[in-house]
Amino acid sequence: MSGNPASSAASQQPATRADFHRILGSLEDPRIMEILDLNPTVADLEQAAICVAGDHDVLAKSGRPVSRIAVRVAEIIVADEDDEVPPTAGEIPP
Secondary structure: OOOOOHHHHHOOOOHHHHHHHHOOOOHHHHHHHOOOOOOOOEEHHHHHHHHHOOHHHHHHOOOOOHHHHHHHHHHHHHHHHOOOOOOOOHHHOO
C-alpha cells in the first residue's frame, strides 16, 4: 500500500491562510489574497513551494504533473520577489 490516505486526503483540502503561512511563509497581503482567491489545495501550495525552491526534479520523480493552480501560485510568488525594491544608484557596486 502506498502513501498515507489520511495525509493524502488532507493535502486535497482547501488551503487556509494558516496553511499558506506554514508552507509558503509571508508575502504581502494582496499577494496572499490573490493566491487564496485561486482556491488552492494544500497540495497546490506544496507543489508551488517546491517549484519556487527550484526542486522541479522532486515533482518530476513523483510522476504527477504540477497543477495549473500550483503553477499560478508559483508565478505570483516569483512576481512578488521581482517587485522588491532594487538598490539605489549609490548602492550599486562600480
